[in-house]
Amino acid sequence: MLAALAIVEFLGPCRFSHFNALGLPVGKPVPLPVVQVGATALDQTDQTLDMIRAMLSESPAEKVYGLDIGKSIIQFRSGKPGSIKPKATAGRTSEGNRPSFCLMDECHHWVSSNGGPEFFQTLKRNIEKTTKAGSRWVSTTNAYNPNEDSVAQIIHESEMVTQGYWLYDCLEGSIDVDNIRDEAAVRAALVEAYGDASWADIDGLTRTILYDRTTPDSTYCRFFFNQIAESSDGWMVKSEWDACFSETDPIRPGDQIACGFDGSIRGDSTGIVGVRLRDAKLFVIDVWEKPKHAGIDWEVDVLAVEAAVHRMFATYRVEWMYCDPPYFQEAIGRWAIEHGDDRVFEYWTNKPTRMTQAVERFRTAVMVKDISHEGDERLSRHVLNAVTREVSQGILIQKDSPRSKRRIDLAVCAVLALEARADAIADGRLSIRRSRVVGF
Template sequence: MGADCRNVYGPDAKHAVFPNLFSDEAIEKYGIDVGKQIIYSAVGNRIEAVTSSARALEGGRSTFNLLNETQHWIETNGGHAMALTIAGNLAKSRGGGARSMEITNAPLPGEDSVAERTYHAWAKLHEKDPETPRRAGVYYDSVEAPAIKDLSDRDALEAGIIAARGDATWLDVDWIISTIYAGTYPAYQSRRMFLNQLVSDDDSLISPTAWDACQTDETLRKGDRITLGFDGGKTDDATALVAMRLSDRLVQPIGIWEAPNNSPEWEVPRDQVIDAVHHAFAEYNVVGFFADVALWEAEVESWSEEYRARLLVKASGKSTVGRDMRSGLAEITQANERLVAAVESGMVKHTGHHTLRRHVMNAKRKINRFGVSFTKEHRESKRKVDGYAAMLLADLARHNLVESGKLKRPRSGRVWGFGG
C-alpha cells in the first residue's frame, strides 16, 4: 500500500463504504474494524474515509484515491472543488505513482457532475485516437445495456438489465423490472439507474437511446453525394462542419472545433476550418451547402462564389450558401421537428462521433409559436450544441433539394438521383 494513505471519498464514506469494501474473510484475517473512520495496518499504512472538505485535504499525499458515486459530485455540494483538490494532490505525489478511481452510475447529461466531466474528457481523447486515453493513463470501463427503444418490451428490458449488471448476479432482475413498471422512477431515471445508460432529462431534444440506436459502422466514401451544414463561432462557441449523405441521411462530421477545457484564450483555427471545407468539396460530390453566416460572413460569401456552380439548391434568397439562423424561425422549427422525428424513427444514421453525440445530447427543446425548435440550456452555457446546429442545416439542405425536384431532372447529360 505504500507509506502514505489510501483515501475513500464520498458523501457516505465514513459509515457505509468500508463495510462494503471488505469481505468477511478479509475482515477476520486482518482484524479490520470497519466501523472506524481510519484503518491502520501493522506496518503503518492507513486507509481513511473522508467526505467533503476540499480545503482540509489539500496537500495530502495519498497513493490511491477512490472517488465514490461521482455522478452526485456537482458544484453546489462541493464536488467540483473536491475533484480538483484530489487531482492536484495526485500530481504532487512522490514518484508520480498515485492513482485515482471513480465508481459511478451513469451520470445525468447536463447536470455537470464530476462523472459527466470525466466521461467527456475521456471521449475527447478517444475521438482523436482510441489508444490516446490508454497512453495518457486514462482507463474507462462501462457496462451498459444496448439501446432499448421501448421499456414496455419485457424481453428486451430483461436482456438489457442482465447485460448492465455484468457479474453482479445477486441483483434480482424480476424485482428491478417490477420497480421500473411500477412507475416509481421516470423512464430516464430507470434507464440511468438500472440499465446504466447515459440518458437526458425531460427537457432534452433527443434521447441518448434514440440517438445511439441510429449508430452504424458505415462511413462516407469518396465521391458520395452529400449536403453540408456549417455553424461557426469565434472564441467561446464551437465551430462545426457536418456532412449528410443524400441517399440514406448518414451523418458524419467533417470537423468540430471547440476550446480545450473551455479555455477563454482559445480562438477557432479559421485556416483549418477553411481547409476542411475545400477538402470536403474535393473528396465528395457536394450538392448542397447551408452555412450560418454569423461571425463568418466573409468566408461564407467566398464559399458561395467559389462553389455556386456545383450546388443544386440555394440556402436563401440572397445566397447559395449563406443561411442566417437568426431569421426564418418557422423554417428552422419545421426542420428541427422533422430531424428529431427522423432520429426517433431510425431514419437517420450516424458514425458514433463522440463530440457530435455530446452536442446532440446538450440540445434542449425550445417552444415557440411555430412548434419545437432547439437551444442550449442557457445563453452562457459551456455545453455546446453547434454540432447539432450544423447537422440540422445539412438535413435542411438535403430536404430542400429533395423537395425541389432537381434530383430527377437531367443536368449536363446526367440524371441526378440518390445513388452514390
C-alpha cells in the same frame, strides 16, 4: 470491491518489489499507507467504510496487524504511520495530502454545486505528486447526466481515457429508449448491463421498468441500463411537437411577424426564427451551422447574417425582434438604428428568471397547441435536441453536454420569437384585415 481494494492497499503487498527466481513478480507493502475514501459529504463514505470495518473485524487482520478499527478511522494501535479514513470536500484544506490510494465513489454526484470537480482535481493532484512511488486512485460511478458536467463526465471525456493512459471500464445495456416498453428488449439489456452480478433481481427490475410510470425513462436508462447517451431529460416530447405541424396557410411575404435571433461566431450555430403574429406559426428565416467536415477555423459568415436580417425586414412586416446580444451586440445596435429601436431589442438569455418564464410559456404553448410550425427539419432537430436544467428560478434549456454537437440554437430563437410576438401584441402591433361590408 472498493472495500477489498482499500484493505489490500492498506495492509497487503500491493507494490512491486522484485522478480523471484522463477521470474514471477513479488510484491511489498506500502511503507506509509494513507488510504482515503473521498466523497463530497462525509455520510457518502459510510457505505464503503462500513464494509471495510466489517471485512477487517470478521478476519484475523485486527489482531495480526494490531488494528484500531474506529468509526471514522482505521489505524495501527502501535502508532505506526498509516490509516484508512474518509475525505470530504473541504476546499483548500485538502491540498498537500499525500495519499497512497484514493477511492472516489458515486462521482456522478460530484458536480459544481457541491464542489465536486474542484475536490477531484485536488485529490488527483495530490496522487500525481507521488505516482512514482506507486500512488493510485480509482473511481466508480453510475452513468452520468450529460448536462451536469460532473466528475464522472470529466473523467469519461478526458484525453487520458481516450489516449489509454487511464483504464476505463463500462458495461451498457444495448436498448433504445423507444423500446423501453418491450419486455424482451428490457430483459436482454438488463442482463447485458448487470453482467455477472448474479444477485441482481432481473425479473423485478424488468417489471419495474415496464409498469412503473412514476419514474422517467431517462432515470431507468442511467441507473438500470448504465447508459450515458440516454440520460438527459429531454425538453420536448416528439409526439407533441409533431402534433403542432401545420402545412395549411403558409407564411407569405408581407405577413406581420415577430422573430428571435441567437448568434455565435464559432462554437454554436447562429439562427433567426420568425413567428406570424396572427396565428403563432413558427418558421426558420435562416440558420448557419458548422458543416460536419469543417476545420477548427470555421466561423459564421457575419456578412451573410447581416444580409439575412435586412432581407427579413424587406420581405415581412417585422413588428418585434428579440436578439441575444453576445457576439452581435454592435450589429444589433445597427439593426435598431436602421429598422427602428421600437422594433429591435436586446434579450439576454443568461437572465434565469426571465428565461425560465419564457421557456415555460413556450413549452405550455406546444402542449396545448397554441403554436404551429412548418415542419422544418432544422427547427425540429434543435427543439428535440434541447434538454432541461433545473435552476432555483425554474427550468432552462441547454445542450446535452457542453461539448455536444447537438445544436439547440433554433430552439432558443423560437422561444425568443414567441416572447417577441406576445410583447408585440401587448403593444398593439397586431392589425387584422377585415372584409369590408357594403350595404345597399
